[in-house]
Amino acid sequence: MNTPNESRSTVRRRRHWGSVPPALAAIALSVALAAWVLAAGSSEPSETSAAPAKAASQPAASSLPLAGNARALMLAKRSRDFLVGLAATPGGPVDLLAFPGFASVPADGLTAKANGRPVAVSSCGERCFRVSAAPMTGIPILLSLRFRRTRAPSITLRFRLPARLPPDGTALLTKADRRMGALRSVQLDEWLTSGFSGVRTRYAMQAPDRMRFRTSQGQATIIIGRRRWDREGTRWVKSRFPVPGVRAPSYVWAGARNARLLGTTRLAGVPVRVLATFSDASIPAWFRIFVAADKRVVEAEMLTESHFMYHRFSGLNKPIRIEPPA
Numbered sequence: 001m002n003t004p005n006e007s008r009s010t011v012r013r014r015r016h017w018g019s020v021p022p023a024l025a026a027i028a029l030s031v032a033l034a035a036w037v038l039a040a041g042s043s044e045p046s047e048t049s050a051a052p053a054k055a056a057s058q059p060a061a062s063s064l065p066l067a068g069n070a071r072a073l074m075l076a077k078r079s080r081d082f083l084v085g086l087a088a089t090p091g092g093p094v095d096l097l098a099f100p101g102f103a104s105v106p107a108d109g110l111t112a113k114a115n116g117r118p119v120a121v122s123s124c125g126e127r128c129f130r131v132s133a134a135p136m137t138g139i140p141i142l143l144s145l146r147f148r149r150t151r152a153p154s155i156t157l158r159f160r161l162p163a164r165l166p167p168d169g170t171a172l173l174t175k176a177d178r179r180m181g182a183l184r185s186v187q188l189d190e191w192l193t194s195g196f197s198g199v200r201t202r203y204a205m206q207a208p209d210r211m212r213f214r215t216s217q218g219q220a221t222i223i224i225g226r227r228r229w230d231r232e233g234t235r236w237v238k239s240r241f242p243v244p245g246v247r248a249p250s251y252v253w254a255g256a257r258n259a260r261l262l263g264t265t266r267l268a269g270v271p272v273r274v275l276a277t278f279s280d281a282s283i284p285a286w287f288r289i290f291v292a293a294d295k296r297v298v299e300a301e302m303l304t305e306s307h308f309m310y311h312r313f314s315g316l317n318k319p320i321r322i323e324p325p326a
Contacts, residue, residue: 065124066095067258067280071165073136074258074278076286076303077157081195083303084145084157085286087278090136090165094143096129097284099305101195103152113144135161169259169275172291176275177254179295180313183207186249187315193308204315205248210322222325229325236325252302252309253287255279265290267298 066072066087076085081101088094098105105127112119114133124130135141141161148154180186183205190201200216212222220231226245229236256277264273272290279285285304292298300311 063125063280064095064097064128064284066093067278067284070258072258073161073165073260074276074286075159077159078195078303078308079155079157081306082147082149082155082157083305083308084147085278085284085303086159088133088135088161092132092134094131094133094135094161095124096131096145098127098129098147100127100147100149100152101306103149105147105149109148111146111148114141115139116142116144133161136163136165138163166260166262166276169261169277170257172261172273172295173256173259173275173277173289175295176289176291176297177251180249180251180297183249184317185315185320186313187318187320189312189314191310194306195308204320204322205250206320206322207248209246209248211246211248212322222322224322224324227324231325251297251300252285252311253277253279253289253300255281256285256287262288270298272298 064085064087066089067074069087069089072087072089074085074087076083078084082103083099083101085097085099086094087097096110098110107123110121110129110131112121112129112131112133114131114135120132122130122132131143131145133141133143135143140163143159143161144156145158146154146156185204185206187205188203190203192199192201201213203211203213205211209225210223212220214220222229222236223241223246226241226243228239228241230239231237256279259275259277262274262276264271266272267290270292272292275287275289275291277287277289279287283304285302287303288301289297290299296316297313299313302309302311
């Protein structure tokens with residue numbers, strides 16, 4: 001469905017994202033909405049809102065040299081549309097990938113302090129900064145990062161790096177994947193924002209190949225296998241979904257690695273363990289996954305360029321019916 005504010009280029013981007021491999025079907029739907037959000041909803045000046053939309057349609061080719069290290073701790077933080085992804089290994093160094101949103105960060109635009117003391121910064125690639133800190137060697141480190149941006153105020157982000165490398169979380173992630181993948185049905189509420197604007201979406205998934213969603217902006221879609229229906233006004237428009245069709249349930253963290261156990265917390269009174277993990281299968285993306293004692297995922301967070309997504313899961317194995325529209 002085309003909203004009144006959608007341009008033809010936005011519609012083309014949405015269709016492009018819809019053609020990604022079906023194993024990433026859930027990501028495709030969310031990224032499609034991201035392009036819509038970025039193009040239609042920003043309350044920022046026009047010169048600042050155009051750049052994030054371009055970023056979403058043309059993901060950065062930047063990479064983190066340490067991302068392939070199995071002992072790397074992968075963390076990310078954002079301030080509005082500004083995102084910094086971090087990869088740190090015991091004893092150092094610390095690599096940072098900066099996604100500055102509508103602004104830019106010059107090559108010498110980062111100053112860093114570790115526990116209040118200045119540390120050297122060098123380049124490790126496009127938009128990649130290497131900080132000469134020595135984390136996870138017995139002493140916690142507060143890493144303070146000040147980024148100087150062009151045409152925008154400077155931004156300071158702080159990362160607390162633990163005294164030791166957190167325990168490997170691969171086994172817990174595998175069990176959570178198995179638990180969530182075996183569900184017959186699941187619902188999730190999504191908050192998706194570009195940093196300036198956002199949209200809420202309610203998804204329902206029914207195994208093995210059925211999904212529907214409705215956004216707070218009024219978009220409604222049903223997908224069954226390779227058939228798709230989009231609500232346009234008072235009628236449903238049928239189209240084909242890419243081969244081999246949707247797979248349900250599926251989740252945005254599929255294929256993530258570098259899982260580390262950050263600790264425990266409570267969400268809505270439920271004790272959960274917090275997993276940090278990472279994927280660069282298509283674009284660099286950092287995840288936090290909150291896993292309950294029965295291995296179900298309660299919430300999940302994904303941070304990537306101009307695309308910040310938060311999921312809350314409910315209705316696990318509750319009866320639902322996803323049928324073609326009448």
